Amino acid sequence: MGLALTQRTHCRFAADIFTEGLMLLARSINPSAPTLFHAPLSPYAKSYKPPRGHPTPAPLPYMIDTAPKKLEWTLYPELRAGIRFAETRLSDLICQNDCQALEFKTYGKNFITSHGFSPDAFVQMAFQAAYYGLYGRTECTYEPAMTKAFLHGRTEAIRTVQPHTVDFVRTFFSEAPPAQKVAALRKACQGHVNLTKECSKGLGQDRCARRRSIALGPVPRSRRLTLAA
DSSP: OOOOOOOHHHHHHHHHHHHHHHHHHHHHHHTTTSSSSSSSSOOTTTOOOOOOTTOOOOOOSSSOOSSSOOOOOOOOHHHHHHHHHHHHHHHHHHTTTOOOOOOOOOHHHHHHHTTTOOHHOOOOOHHHHHHHHHHOOOOOOOOOOEEETTTTEEEEEEEOOOHHHHHHHHHHHHOOOOOHHHHHHHHHEEEEEEHHHHHHOOHHHHHHHHHHHHOOOOOOOHHHHHHHO
């Protein structure tokens, strides 16, 4: 059974382990130092100090070795073949991607904000316009929104492609006058800003739908169209 973790979860886990390591060092000097993890420390840990009035635990009849050790895997021929094929597949996928860095110097944040646009929304609309100009269509796009206003908040999914986004890209590549194109851009950017605020408040459609499905179970087929509407 696999476990999918977001990048934010990995970073928080690493930060907590690092912080707890510092706290562990502090508790070796001062036992009353705080901790991130409230599970009691093992009496056989090196940094354990019994509370006042409590006896020191008797030593174990065997030694506990907590030193990290290299994991040794027993690989059968079938596993080796599967790993080799997976490595080839991964290499093919990597070679299908190309990454280049572009430093855009024509204008930046100050120019965008001086015209009343959100820099993030402006760039997101630029992505949509560029893709539509190349392929003549829009695709489902994901942008993460931070929910750090909540305790242990993770991310919410901002779905950039909305009706106002599609209206903007179609207007941008039409024969409409420049003023109409700018108006469509302004409407699309404002819609993206509003959607970002909703997602930051935990009101995005992705996580809400997932939380509902976990709490209430799957939606009956007879009600799916009603809920979707």
